[in-house]
Amino acid sequence: MTYAFKLMDSPVGQLKLVASGERLTAILWENDKPNRVRLGAMIEANDRPILIDTERQLNEYFAGTRRKFDLALDFQGTDFQKKVWEALLTIPFGQTRSYTEIALQVGNLNAVRAVGAANGRNPISIIAPCHRVIGASGELTGFAGGLANKMLLLSLEAGQTSLEAAANVETVEGNRHAPQTPQAEHAPKKPARAASSRGTQASLFGN
Structure with missing residues (x-):
């Protein structure tokens, strides 16, 4: 599976937003350990709707205008x-x-x-x-x-x-x-x- 990602700047550093299809799979930290979250190959896709929506909601959160997120999530783990x-x-x-x-x-x-x-x-x-x-x-x-x-x-x-x-x-x-x-x-x-x-x-x- 190939994942799509989009980078965004934030008050906590640059974040990597990762999607699987139309669901959010990961938000990785700028200095995240490589093996903390195990994902496959990634391609940059700044036009992916779920990633655009994630960035918008995160910006609202950091601005103090959003307390709850409304996103389709895809947790991958045990x-x-x-x-x-x-x-x-x-x-x-x-x-x-x-x-x-x-x-x-x-x-x-x-x-x-x-x-x-x-x-x-x-x-x-x-x-x-x-x-x-x-x-x-x-x-x-x-x-x-x-x-x-x-x-x-x-x-x-x-x-x-x-x-x-x-x-x-x-x-x-x-x-x-x-x-x-x-x-x-x-x-x-x-x-x-x-x-x-x-x-x-x-x-x-x-x-």
Whole structure:
């Protein structure tokens, strides 16, 4: 199978949008590891409708005018991975979940590590919001797009504008901690979580 791709610039770097037919298959990061998402041969196709629509919706998201995506998706992975990725789609804008909560949602509390591995291989970044999965203590933990971009996305969803959040990226790139800058005061160092993990939704808005 040959995949079609389109490149787009964004506040989190250049993204590669990938389609299989008329469905979105992947959104890859600028510095993505080559084998993180395994796909076949690709050709550039800037006129593919699904890729044009994906770019439009992503731009609206970064501009702060879109909270939910409406795109046909084609997840390619194991059955377990697909369950985890589908669970990601249920995390509302501005909220977070722990790996344990996702494991409970897919029906296997003992699969926390496997959930983490599947989360790390999520092929459709941002749309399937793996950036909304954080450590049980509120730590941001790892992220394929880099912790600076994870912070940017969470900050954007917490009400901080993309331009304000983008100002932090260069400061925190390569740094595993929150930036010690004035802008960082507006971004939660540890996204708010509810006291109970039993089906309770943690929210960056505090509700």
